[in-house]
Amino acid sequence: MNLKFTIKNKVIFFSIFFLISLVILWLTNNYIIEKIITSTNQIVYDYHSISSLIGDLKSLLLQHKLNLDEYLFTGNPVYYENMRSLEENVRLNLDFIKHKNIEINISDYIENTIDTYFLLTNNLIFYYDNNPTDTETLNVKKNKLDSFLDNAIISKLESFEINIDSKISEKLLILEKYKKAYSIFTVFMIIIFCLIVTAYSFVFVKSIIIPLNEIKKATRNIARGNFELKLNIKSNDEFEELARDFNIMSDQILKSKKTIESHAKILEKKVKERTKELNDKIEELTRAKTSMQSMMKVLKENNKKLLEVQKKLEKSLAERKKLDKEKDMFTSIAAHEMKTPMTAIHGFSQLLRDDKIIENKELRTKYLNIIEDEINRLSTLVTDLLDLTRIDLGTIKFIIEEVDIEEIIKSLYNEMLPVADKKGLNLSYEVKENLKIKTDKEKIYQILLNLVSNAIKYTEKGFVKIIAERDKEYVKFTVRDTGIGIPKEYHKKIFTRFFQVDPTYTRKEKGHGLGLSLCKELVEKLGGNIWFESDVGKGTSFYFTLPINYK
Numbered sequence: 001m002n003l004k005f006t007i008k009n010k011v012i013f014f015s016i017f018f019l020i021s022l023v024i025l026w027l028t029n030n031y032i033i034e035k036i037i038t039s040t041n042q043i044v045y046d047y048h049s050i051s052s053l054i055g056d057l058k059s060l061l062l063q064h065k066l067n068l069d070e071y072l073f074t075g076n077p078v079y080y081e082n083m084r085s086l087e088e089n090v091r092l093n094l095d096f097i098k099h100k101n102i103e104i105n106i107s108d109y110i111e112n113t114i115d116t117y118f119l120l121t122n123n124l125i126f127y128y129d130n131n132p133t134d135t136e137t138l139n140v141k142k143n144k145l146d147s148f149l150d151n152a153i154i155s156k157l158e159s160f161e162i163n164i165d166s167k168i169s170e171k172l173l174i175l176e177k178y179k180k181a182y183s184i185f186t187v188f189m190i191i192i193f194c195l196i197v198t199a200y201s202f203v204f205v206k207s208i209i210i211p212l213n214e215i216k217k218a219t220r221n222i223a224r225g226n227f228e229l230k231l232n233i234k235s236n237d238e239f240e241e242l243a244r245d246f247n248i249m250s251d252q253i254l255k256s257k258k259t260i261e262s263h264a265k266i267l268e269k270k271v272k273e274r275t276k277e278l279n280d281k282i283e284e285l286t287r288a289k290t291s292m293q294s295m296m297k298v299l300k301e302n303n304k305k306l307l308e309v310q311k312k313l314e315k316s317l318a319e320r321k322k323l324d325k326e327k328d329m330f331t332s333i334a335a336h337e338m339k340t341p342m343t344a345i346h347g348f349s350q351l352l353r354d355d356k357i358i359e360n361k362e363l364r365t366k367y368l369n370i371i372e373d374e375i376n377r378l379s380t381l382v383t384d385l386l387d388l389t390r391i392d393l394g395t396i397k398f399i400i401e402e403v404d405i406e407e408i409i410k411s412l413y414n415e416m417l418p419v420a421d422k423k424g425l426n427l428s429y430e431v432k433e434n435l436k437i438k439t440d441k442e443k444i445y446q447i448l449l450n451l452v453s454n455a456i457k458y459t460e461k462g463f464v465k466i467i468a469e470r471d472k473e474y475v476k477f478t479v480r481d482t483g484i485g486i487p488k489e490y491h492k493k494i495f496t497r498f499f500q501v502d503p504t505y506t507r508k509e510k511g512h513g514l515g516l517s518l519c520k521e522l523v524e525k526l527g528g529n530i531w532f533e534s535d536v537g538k539g540t541s542f543y544f545t546l547p548i549n550y551k
Helices: 007-074 077-098 108-130 134-223 238-258 264-351 353-361 361-393 405-422 440-458 490-495 504-508 515-525
Strands: 400-404 424-430 435-439 463-471 473-482 528-533 537-549
Touching: 007 077, 007 108, 007 134, 077 108, 108 515, 134 238, 134 490, 134 528, 238 353, 353 361, 361 537, 400 405, 400 440, 405 424, 405 440, 405 463, 405 473, 435 537, 440 463, 440 515, 440 537, 515 528
Parallel strands: 424 463
Antiparallel strands: 400 435, 463 473, 473 537, 528 537
């Protein structure tokens, strides 16, 4: 089968080639970028999960240690049962660590040392059960056991956490190098593609100009009376057909010339007809030339668009780097905020090992309360971080149902009233009418809890009041206090993540700077708006609205 490469076929081939090349380049770029993003997220997730497991393991061992202390001090079998349960959890946690596919191999060493620790613990309990009055020997054995836990297990786990952070940085650095290498590869492929398009354009244009010049030359010879010249164009397209017709025409003119004397009038008429046909052909060729010039212009415009696409790709890569930088900053701040309560927990846990403190019930209770407060603070921080992460990833889910506003506020009032009474504050609420809206009950409670907690926290005397009222198609909530107020220079930053007002009084009240930013995110996700008014020394009023019917 003889495939005919007409001008139309050449244009179609070029268009298909151009589109397929662009699609392949775009798909390849998206695929590799997606692979890099997936690899980065997987590495961070794997190493952070192992770090979290190590932290849980440390916490379980410290709880086991506290229960052992209580058992040796009181002999209460409840603490013994707690130790058995914690030991099972430790081994379960260790199994999770062993099954993690990670380059830092810690399971063998930790498993052996933990087995030794539990063996020493069982020996100590056995000795205590048989010699409960031998406090001197028990104290010696207990001190050795505590030293073994701190030096052989806890310190080793902390060094493993440091190694994991180092591995995360190392892996991310390698992925960054891959991203840069791929950027260079993408630019190289774009250059190759441009060269191929340019080469094809040159060949395409040449395949048209050469036949046109041949036809032009033949036309001039015909005009001079040279009918012997033949066109030899083998382009397998319209120009070959035109050359064949041109040669036939030349032959016919030559034959007509031989009979011109006997058929002058007829020949003159035929010459005019042939001349007209020739002029029509020339006009057709001229139109074809104009069409080719238009095609050249289109090619130039396409090249310009290709350069614009390249610039957009470069801008996209720059924005991606910026997002990676912001994500690293967010992770660093979150790690610092989580380390603060952990340090306090660890410090007061160490103090509780002191026999004098253990015997001092008041001091022991004070330290345990501090540890409990820091654990609650850490739990709130983790919960807020998880909610913000789900919001950023678009995975947070809302359960929309009909909600009774007065029921929610009354429940919150009952929960926060003891806290307000402890500070001598007057806590009250006002629901101006029977308000029922369609929204997420848990999220609206979480927003109000954050605002009321902050109001009580930063109010030394006076009142805290919760108000709910209808505002057209919305419900407007107000949390008003007579607290310290917010300086004007901090108004624009108050909803920023991890931001905390820095005056002396606010430093006494511990927080992590995520509550208000989480409130803003949740209110906006539920279709509302949040703002505040504040005067330093006079108090603050936070307002937010929610639609009556969530869409």
